[in-house]
Amino acid sequence: MARSGLLILTQPLSHLKSLIPQVVKEASESVSGTLYICLQPALQDRHVTQDSLLQPVLSTQEMQMLIRDFYMSGSKVCHTLDIRVLLSHICPNLSTFQPVAYSLKKKMSVLLSDSVALQDVWNDDKISLVDVLQTVFKNISPDIQFQLLNTNFSQKVTSSQTSLSVLRTFPNVVVGGTFDYLHAGHKLLLNECCLLCDQKLTVGITDGDRNKKKVLWELIEPYADREKEVVRFVTEVKPGIIMEPVKIFDAFGPTKTDPNLDCIVVSQETKEGAKMVNEERLKLGFSQLEVVVIDLIDDVCHTDDEESKVSSSSIRKRLLGTLLRPLPYRPNIPKTPYRIGVSGGIASGKSNVCSELEKFGAKIINCDLLGHKAYVKGTDAYHAIIKEFGHSVLDDNKEINRRLLGSVVFNDKSKLTTLNSIVWPAIQQLAEEEIEFHRKTGATVVVLEAAVLIEAGWDSMVHEIWATFVPREEAIRRVVERNGLSETEAEKRIDSQISNVERIEKSNVVICSLWEYEVTRRQVQKAWSLLQDRIKPATQNKL
Ligand SMILES: CC(=O)SCCNC(=O)CCNC(=O)[C@H](O)C(C)(C)COP(=O)(O)OP(=O)(O)OC[C@H]1O[C@@H](n2cnc3c(N)ncnc32)[C@H](O)[C@@H]1OP(=O)(O)O
Numbered sequence: 001m002a003r004s005g006l007l008i009l010t011q012p013l014s015h016l017k018s019l020i021p022q023v024v025k026e027a028s029e030s031v032s033g034t035l036y037i038c039l040q041p042a043l044q045d046r047h048v049t050q051d052s053l054l055q056p057v058l059s060t061q062e063m064q065m066l067i068r069d070f071y072m073s074g075s076k077v078c079h080t081l082d083i084r085v086l087l088s089h090i091c092p093n094l095s096t097f098q099p100v101a102y103s104l105k106k107k108m109s110v111l112l113s114d115s116v117a118l119q120d121v122w123n124d125d126k127i128s129l130v131d132v133l134q135t136v137f138k139n140i141s142p143d144i145q146f147q148l149l150n151t152n153f154s155q156k157v158t159s160s161q162t163s164l165s166v167l168r169t170f171p172n173v174v175v176g177g178t179f180d181y182l183h184a185g186h187k188l189l190l191n192e193c194c195l196l197c198d199q200k201l202t203v204g205i206t207d208g209d210r211n212k213k214k215v216l217w218e219l220i221e222p223y224a225d226r227e228k229e230v231v232r233f234v235t236e237v238k239p240g241i242i243m244e245p246v247k248i249f250d251a252f253g254p255t256k257t258d259p260n261l262d263c264i265v266v267s268q269e270t271k272e273g274a275k276m277v278n279e280e281r282l283k284l285g286f287s288q289l290e291v292v293v294i295d296l297i298d299d300v301c302h303t304d305d306e307e308s309k310v311s312s313s314s315i316r317k318r319l320l321g322t323l324l325r326p327l328p329y330r331p332n333i334p335k336t337p338y339r340i341g342v343s344g345g346i347a348s349g350k351s352n353v354c355s356e357l358e359k360f361g362a363k364i365i366n367c368d369l370l371g372h373k374a375y376v377k378g379t380d381a382y383h384a385i386i387k388e389f390g391h392s393v394l395d396d397n398k399e400i401n402r403r404l405l406g407s408v409v410f411n412d413k414s415k416l417t418t419l420n421s422i423v424w425p426a427i428q429q430l431a432e433e434e435i436e437f438h439r440k441t442g443a444t445v446v447v448l449e450a451a452v453l454i455e456a457g458w459d460s461m462v463h464e465i466w467a468t469f470v471p472r473e474e475a476i477r478r479v480v481e482r483n484g485l486s487e488t489e490a491e492k493r494i495d496s497q498i499s500n501v502e503r504i505e506k507s508n509v510v511i512c513s514l515w516e517y518e519v520t521r522r523q524v525q526k527a528w529s530l531l532q533d534r535i536k537p538a539t540q541n542k543l
Pocket residue numbers: 344345346347348350367368371402403405406409416419420423424427449450451452453456458493496497
């Protein structure tokens with residue numbers, strides 16, 4: 001199976017239409033990652049040269065529908081396939097158009113085609129063909145394999161009413177979105193923009209508070225990564241146009257500042273936004289934008305609690321419980337038992353996650369309880385706390401009153417730092433002793449439940465970090481309800497810890513406890529089962 005491949009289709013467009021699902025299915029059996037699609041009907045009766053591969057092809061409404069079908073089918077037939085339909089040579093005017101060669105980023109190691117003529121050229125002179133392909137597309141692997149599609153293109157085509165009229169294109173096209181985890185819906189949207197644009201495409205990419213209204217916004221990719229993917233997509237499929245990414249913080253973005261825009265491309269979901277944009281432009285005395293609406297792509301694998309369309313929020317939900325980033329190399333800690341640190345903001349559901357993990361067989365070390373132990377009467381930490389905070393933090397039995405101590409330290413960051421410097425080393429020592437105890441009993445996985453594990457720098461104590469989180473507003477609500485604190489006090493406690501985003505950035509696995517227990521349980525189950533694959537002895541992995 002190739003990671004990336006190039007599919008050159010030479011059939012007349014009318015032949016292709018009903019066969020797209022079959023073609024995509026066949027291609028997905030040979031390519032697992034990116035599939036670049038080049039529609040080149042002109043190649044049928046011409047030699048394979050740089051010119052014939054880039055021969056201009058008319059952008060008709062039929063072509064537009066066909067391209068949409070590729071994305072729709074791709075998402076149905078193989079939702080993991082990254083389809084990119086190449087458009088540099090598709091144009092509204094054959095006589096004046098100068099296509100630009102592609103510069104595709106992924107190394108292509110399989111060439112798929114419906115063309116027997118191309119197969120003949122391959123058999124006759126593979127080296128020259130690879131040279132030509134390299135010039136037109138770049139990144140063709142020297143070891144590229146050729147595969148003639150099995151799809152029967154000679155079968156009778158069910159005639160459907162297709163419009164052959166030439167597509168109207170525009171000098172300046174604009175589109176907007178979050179473009180998080182660039183998916184088939186985004187690709188269709190951007191592909192459509194590229195098809196309609198013949199000079200400059202402005203892509204507004206949301207950032208800041210606007211993103212915070214979205215489900216699991218904490219998992220939205222950083223702006224720079226989203227911009228990079230959008231730019232890569234556009235420059236790959238249509239290298240001849242100017243591509244301008246712009247950060248946007250509202251529903252208007254550049255449509256409010258750029259009078260020269262001509263066309264806006266929106267999805268069925270955002271078409272109301274286009275209406276608002278035109279109303280605003282009218283007020284500003286700017287020209288009205290032509291509005292092009294594209295359909296949403298159905299998500300064939302969505303579950304009951306996910307949207308029925310392909311969506312970034314479903315993708316983010318599916319990330320919960322999975323390994324988000326590679327594991328750190330920890331040669332300093334013994335391989336067994338495998339150590340997981342479960343950290344998480346106040347009232348984020350750590351204990352619930354840990355009790356689920358316990359049911360699976362993990363040994364839980366509750367660092368909060370170790371904290372109680374660390375400063376019982378008579379310990380070094382006990383005396384150090386009295387020295388720093390005075391006798392007023394003691395109860396009638398001369399034990400440290402945690403509630404009183406809490407009200408002092410959560411109102412003064414420097415005092416919290418002092419407390420931490422006293423108790424963290426003591427808790428850490430006790431935690432190591434418990435791990436050793438579990439090692440002797442043959443435990444395979446120990447879980448260090450520690451709210452501020454990352455803040456304490458204990459990441460180096462564990463093989464991987466899992467984080468639990470809920471949105472800030474939900475954490476406040478829970479703390480007010482659970483701990484009987486005021487909203488302000490709850491906020492102070494939350495602010496004494498790193499933010500969800502900072503914690504997630506440093507964690508390998510993330511669990512969100514915002515919904516019913518069952519939803520959290522499923523995330524933990526997924527995380528546990530993926531963990532088993534990771535920690536299987538190497539020999540078992542090979543089986
Ligand atoms: C590295 C670790 O995570 S060890 C485990 C956490 N313990 C510590 O850091 C030791 C210092 N903390 C303490 O001694 C106590 O938490 C006190 C005295 C500050 C407060 O005690 P209590 O009023 O009984 O509150 P409690 O211990 O239940 O903590 C309340 C919340 O404060 C947060 N919290 C605890 N310690 C800290 C800290 N050092 N910094 C920031 N937040 C903290 C926790 O998130 C906890 O909520 P959670 O149980 O939902 O996660």
